[in-house]
Amino acid sequence: MREIESAAITEAVKNITMAAGCDLEPDILEGLLKARDRETSPLARNILELFLLNADVASREKIPVCQDTGVAVVFVELGQDVHVVGDLNDAIQKGIKEGYGEGYLRKSVCDPITRVNTGTNTPAVIHFELVPGSKIKIFMLPKGCGSENMSGLTMLPPSAGLKGMVDFVVNQAVNAGPNPCPPILVGVGMGGTFEKAAILAKKALTRSLGKASPRQDVAALEEEILDKINEMGQGVQGLGGVNTALAVHIESFPSHIASLPVAVNIQCHAHRHKEITI
Amino acid sequence: MSLLRSKTAFMEDLKEVEIPFKQGVVESLNAGDLISLSGTLFTGRDQTHRRMIDLLDQGQPLPVDLAGQLLYYVGPSPAKPGQVIGAAGPTTSYRMDTYTPRLLELGLKATMGKGSRSMPVREAMKERGAIYLAAFGGAGAYLSKCIVSAELVAFEDAGPEALFKFVVKGFPAVVINDVHGVDYYEVVKGQGK
Numbered sequence: 392m393r394e395i396e397s398a399a400i401t402e403a404v405k406n407i408t409m410a411a412g413c414d415l416e417p418d419i420l421e422g423l424l425k426a427r428d429r430e431t432s433p434l435a436r437n438i439l440e441l442f443l444l445n446a447d448v449a450s451r452e453k454i455p456v457c458q459d460t461g462v463a464v465v466f467v468e469l470g471q472d473v474h475v476v477g478d479l480n481d482a483i484q485k486g487i488k489e490g491y492g493e494g495y496l497r498k499s500v501c502d503p504i505t506r507v508n509t510g511t512n513t514p515a516v517i518h519f520e521l522v523p524g525s526k527i528k529i530f531m532l533p534k535g536c537g538s539e540n541m542s543g544l545t546m547l548p549p550s551a552g553l554k555g556m557v558d559f560v561v562n563q564a565v566n567a568g569p570n571p572c573p574p575i576l577v578g579v580g581m582g583g584t585f586e587k588a589a590i591l592a593k594k595a596l597t598r599s600l601g602k603a604s605p606r607q608d609v610a611a612l613e614e615e616i617l618d619k620i621n622e623m624g625q626g627v628q629g630l631g632g633v634n635t636a637l638a639v640h641i642e643s644f645p646s647h648i649a650s651l652p653v654a655v656n657i658q659c660h661a662h663r664h665k666e667i668t669i
Numbered sequence: 670m671s672l673l674r675s676k677t678a679f680m681e682d683l684k685e686v687e688i689p690f691k692q693g694v695v696e697s698l699n700a701g702d703l704i705s706l707s708g709t710l711f712t713g714r715d716q717t718h719r720r721m722i723d724l725l726d727q728g729q730p731l732p733v734d735l736a737g738q739l740l741y742y743v744g745p746s747p748a749k750p751g752q753v754i755g756a757a758g759p760t761t762s763y764r765m766d767t768y769t770p771r772l773l774e775l776g777l778k779a780t781m782g783k784g785s786r787s788m789p790v791r792e793a794m795k796e797r798g799a800i801y802l803a804a805f806g807g808a809g810a811y812l813s814k815c816i817v818s819a820e821l822v823a824f825e826d827a828g829p830e831a832l833f834k835f836v837v838k839g840f841p842a843v844v845i846n847d848v849h850g851v852d853y854y855e856v857v858k859g860q861g862k
């Protein structure tokens with residue numbers, strides 16, 4: 392049994408929170424560069440350059456990449472041989488609070504009934520998963536809600552089949568139009584149950600941008616859906632071109648014989664994320 | 670970032686527009702125009718709108734006169750010591766749709782955010798001779814550099830949703846809805862498959 396002090400977890404969460412807000416990771420920078428290089432619309436090319444310039448300014452001057460520094464979504468893979476000394480949940484929430492405060496990140500979380508801002512950007516939405524081993528991996532996803540609001544879930548009849556799933560994902564991404572700040576990343580959860588599909592769609596956003604699913608048939612589906620979305624020509628910011636989406640990531644899970652849930656979680660081009668393993 | 674081809678070519682081609690708008694300027698802009706804004710504007714997003722509409726419902730005056738002005742949908746991130754403002758890109762506009770016609774009645778000339786507007790808002794804009802602009806979503810750090818000063822005017826307790834007065838210089842945007850009723854997003858969609 393390995394012991395980890397909760398204070399060390401708070402410190403780590405604070406650090407990745409501050410870094411995630413201002414520094415885009417190499418996968419997304421590369422994705423934007425590739426998009427620029429394949430772009431056919433001069434305006435869209437210029438806007439993609441503006442996003443690269445924005446990332447540069449943000450990182451150099453430690454200004455948030457986007458003012459919507461998100462609701463904090465945290466995926467925790469907790470090794471079953473780890474014993475956290477103290478309260479793990481509180482330690483993470485404290486790290487989020489300190490990171491948003493000290494990093495001058497926007498506090499965007501409010502009560503759903505009164506709409507009164509909590510002032511700290513907490514509570515974070517935390518997903519815990521028990522895994523073998525004696526390490527703890529924390530993945531921080533500050534999720535902007537212009538894109539989150541364009542997400543959706545449907546419970547298809549199994550007769551809808553593959554075509555039904557593909558159509559739902561393509562329509563969800565295309566109908567979002569310019570609202571979620573395209574070029575977007577499309578996270579998809581196929582199968583499972585109502586809540587499992589939604590969590591899979593979110594989890595799909597944690598995969599390195601454009602990395603194909605290890606399942607060959609799923610990887611082919613990711614490409615097919617990406618092409619279909621980009622063929623519609625809405626493009627960067629809805630102003631035209633071939634880059635409405637940067638990538639489609641699909642995670643799947645077996646479902647009930649009566650059921651075929653599909654969830655689509657839309658992410659903007661300012662896809663910020665950061666992870667740490669302790 | 671040495672891979673950047675050009676940092677300025679895009680920005681040099683924009684049409685310079687002064688705000689608040691001079692006589693005839695709003696009418697001269699067409700859907701699809703790329704513009705560079707300089708001058709003063711007011712900011713507001715969800716709570717700002719809700720509170721302004723509440724004030725109007727109670728017969729109270731608004732904290733600012735919106736006649737002839739541009740209202741920018743933004744909730745900036747906080748300024749660090751020495752900064753004018755934090756990141757300050759546009760938020761999605763449709764959430765303001767329900768409130769916008771009422772503000773256009775007060776003479777508001779332009780709104781700026783990102784994403785499509787509802788049909789009632791488009792119709793109200795056409796009727797009132799107002800326009801809608803899209804700023805570049807997800808470029809909040811860059812756009813903060815186009816803001817010369819930021820003054821908190823009202824609703825301080827709403828945090829990032831407070832009403833600010835910004836002085837901007839060279840702030841880039843695209844005209845989406847013009848006074849003739851053209852919607853540039855629809856134009857682009859029509860060009861797709």
